[in-house]
Amino acid sequence: MKTRFLLLFSILLIILLSAYPARENVANAQSPKKFAVLLQRVYLDGDISEECIEETIWSMEDFWSKYENWQLVNMDSHQFVFKQEMDDISPLLKANGYFGVSDEGVLGVYNGKPNKSNIIQSFFQIDLEKLESTQQKSLQNGIPIKNKNRYVEVLETFKSLDTNNLAN
Structure with a gap:
């Protein structure tokens, strides 16, 4: 009877141990x-x-x-x-971004003071004749962009002078 019990217990133990993965495999999983x-x-x-x-x-x-x-x-x-x-605006614009206007009158964002070689993004054509002289001078010299509010404010200011909007 003891032999049968030990044999049955051993078989059950082997079945249980083979059913569960080794701890090493569990750790890897x-x-x-x-x-x-x-x-x-x-x-x-x-x-x-x-x-x-x-x-x-x-x-x-x-x-x-x-x-x-x-x-x-x-x-x-x-x-x-x-x-x-x-x-928000990009760190590049916060550090060195300027609004300016090209020779053709296109409002754009520049990396540094406006010139032909450092334009980052162009927006729309402005009717330069409708600009006040101070606005024109500001755009030629570059309007610094330091934060999102300034970026939005300048875009909104000049949007009314977009030649595409004036034609409609």
């Missing part, structure tokens, strides 16, 4: 995964900055919650790409 994460920030002025970081992911739930305010654009087995629309 829960080991962190490393991924590249590309963060794209899209600013009001159209500039896009990219930051690439390496993330160690212990829990996908924690990972997704970390990027809940980002839009997933792409992912593959090695990388996640997220995008976020920023309600």
